[in-house]
Amino acid sequence: MTGEKRLHRKQKREEREFYFFISPWLMGFLFLTLAPMLASIILSFARWNIITPPEWVGFDNYKELMHDQLFWKSLGVTSTFVLSSVVLKLAASLLVAMFLNQKVRAIGLFRTIFYLPTILPIVASSMLWMWIFFPNGLLNFFVTKLGLSPQNWLANEKLALPSLILMSFWGFGASMIIFLAGLQSIPQYLYEAAQIDGAGWWSKFWNVTFPMLSPVIFFNLVMGFIGSFKVFTPGYLITDGGPHYATLFYVLYLFRNAFEYFNLGYASALAWILFFIIMAFTLLIIKSSPLWVYYEAERR
Amino acid sequence: MNKAKIAKSAYRTAIYVILIASSAVLLIPFAWMVSSSLLSEEEMFQHPPVWIPKPPHWSNYKEAWEALPFTTFLINTLLLTIGRVLPQVFACSLVAFGFARLRARASSKLFFLCLATMMLPGQVTMIPTYIIFNKLGWVNTFKPLIVPSFFAGPFFVFMLRQFFLTIPLELDEAARIDGASSFQIYYKIFLPLAKPALGAVAIFSFMAAWNDFMGPLIYLHDIEKYPLALGLRLFQSYGEYATRWNLIMASSVAMVLPPLIVFFFTQKHFIKGITIGAFR
Incomplete structure (x- = not known):
């Protein structure tokens, strides 16, 4: 047997092993991603309530x-959010x-305090904020302290969505942690060089940090x-x-169509529109x- | 003291003031959750709000726990969490080893595909997946929530692969010369060395499983099968409890504690895991 052939056989074995090792992902991709995706395309052209047989309707759903x-x-609503x-x-x-990166x-x-809100189970934090927004809850207490009139936050068509935005703002720590790690990886000599060139804080921010x-x-x-589109x-x-639909998020409308009205075809069409919106953006x-994005490695 | 020094210390003080003030604002909801959970019925609706209940009504916790079958919810949550974390860690480490160490012609293309699936919104596959599990008769069982964990999730695969790439190649070459198979290298060298990274995956999938709401909402219908995430909102469906905010907050605190404790003890791994994705 020549050396080349043996090598070939070894390669083949390694390739077989590769597929064995990645099989959990590959199977998942085939059965839980690809197949459902194809099924979902087909479904979006049909009308089906899971009980009676599906009916082909072409582009009607869209x-x-x-x-x-x-x-x-x-x-x-979702775009505003x-x-x-x-x-x-x-x-x-x-x-x-x-601020945190200033050798604090x-x-x-x-860091722990700012990250804390994102650890909470969403159900628990929803309950908490419901109570804060309650007519005689905490938010109205602060609002009246400021001399403003109390509001029925969640029942007011104009205020319900801003209230949920406030609640989601509470979780800004998730991206903060990533920014902090990014800031910490900026080499100090760049700032020192800027300093020597007489750069002020804005110039340092605009020419180095950003x-x-x-x-x-x-x-x-x-x-x-x-994340927030979903x-x-x-x-x-x-x-x-x-x-009056003031907080009807896109995925909530999709969920209702799928699991409350059982318009599975219509909900699939909604899912594909969501896919294209997310892809496009x-x-x-x-x-x-x-x-506007600068990749250092590309410049070298 | 010269001017520059004074300006500098004023600047530092300003930073601390801003940081302390903003973290205090951020902590108010937490403090409110804990103190509400200890309020009596009368204190709950007093103005100005009562921050320090006198005496603290610890009995709220007992009452909340008994108002709904919380012991069952807790057992269900534990079963679901264990059932989702263990297979996930095992499957992801296998796949990550394959991508990090074994050569195959399609390897980089498949890895790209794996990363690309991270972008896919779950809503696209949600409905057909539901239909499949429905046909299999799995709705209203734990299976639709547990079985998918046996297939590796792309984010964790990515995380572990990054970690595996930092293990020196010489280690597996030496083992190969000693006649070790790929599986032995994975099992005897990579898994022990990757304990911190495996821990990070375990923590992340624990949090995801513990906090998951939409999955159980779609698949579990009987109250006896509810995890905490679904059980907690049941207060809203019983008129007598809908405004018992002290009880609702007590059970919220109870549900929040386990992830919070895990976070406090594993912060370093946790933050490393979060930041790894941002720096490819």
């Missing part, structure tokens, strides 16, 4: 969606991370966007989509990234 006021309403919560959280988490004592303690941190900002932006539990638990952020 056409119906275009005239469905609740679909547009839920898109609007995503935009405000992502912007607020990113700004606050970057700011706090920069007890940095570990602060470009060096831009990949992390990019990561947090994409993750924050995807928001469900607060709308389901706290406000039940109300009042993620691609938009990725495509725009060369304009």
Whole structure:
């Protein structure tokens, strides 16, 4: 047997082993991702309530969606939520991370405190905020202290969504931790060089911190966007989509169609629209990234 | 003291003031949760709100626990959590080893595919998956929640692969020369060395399983099968308890404690795990 052949056989064995090791993922991909994805495409062109046989309706689900006021309403509600919560959280988490990065004592303690709200089970934090928003709850106590009139936060069509945004803002620590790690990995000599060049704090931020941190900002932006677009539990638990659909999040509307009305085809169409929205925005952020994200490795 | 020094210490003081003030604001809801859980019926609706209940009504915890079958909820949560964490850690470590160490032509393409599936919103696969589990007769059992954990999740695979890549190649080469098989290398060298990373995966999947709401909401219908996440919201469905905020907060505190304790003791791993994804 020649050496080459033996090598070939060894390679083949290693390849077989590779597939054995990755089989848990591969099976999961085939049976829990790919197959359901294909099924979901087909379903989105059908009408089915799981009991009676499915009925092929072509593009009807998608056409119906275009005239469905609740679909547009839920898109609007979700966009407002995503935009405000992502912007607020990113700004606050970057700011706090920069404060914490100033050689602060007890940095570990602060980091823990800021991260704490994100550890809470969403059901528990929903219950807590329901109680805070309650007509004679804590928020109204502070509001009246400030000399404003108390509100019925969750029952008011104008205030319900901002209330849920406030609740989600409480969890900005998740991206803060990532910013902090990013800030800590910026080499100190860059700041020293800027200092020698006579740079002020703004110039240091704009010319050193921002470009060096831009990949992390990019990561947090994409993750924050995807995560908040899929928001469900607060709308389901706290406000039940109300009042008058003011907190009807997209995924809540999808959930209702799928598991409350059993419009499985219609809900699948909703899921695919969600997929395309998330894809489109993620691609938009990725495509725009060369304009503002600086990858050090690429410059070398 | 010169001007620059004074400016510097003023600046540092300002930073501490801002940090302390903002963390205090952040902690108010926590403090409110704990103190509400100890309030009496009358104290609950007093104005101004009572922060330090006199005396603390520890009996609220007992009353809340007995108002609903919380012992059952706790057992269910534990079963579901263990059933989801162990297979997840095992499956992800196998897959990560394959991607980190074994050569195959399609390896990098498949790894890219694995990462790409992280972007896919779960809602797309949720409905057909429900239909499949429904046909199998698995709805209203723990199976739809546990069985998928035997298939590796892409984020954990990614995390573990990054860790495995830091293990020196010489170690497996030496073992190969001694005649060790790939599985022996995985089992005897990588698993022991990767304990911190495996721990991180275990912690993350523990948190995810303990906190999961939508999964149990879709699949579990009988109250006897509810985990804590579903049980907690039952207070809302019984009129007599809907505004017993002291009881609701008591059981919320009880549900929050385990993840909080785990977080406090494993912070370092936890934060490493979170930050790994951001720095590819």
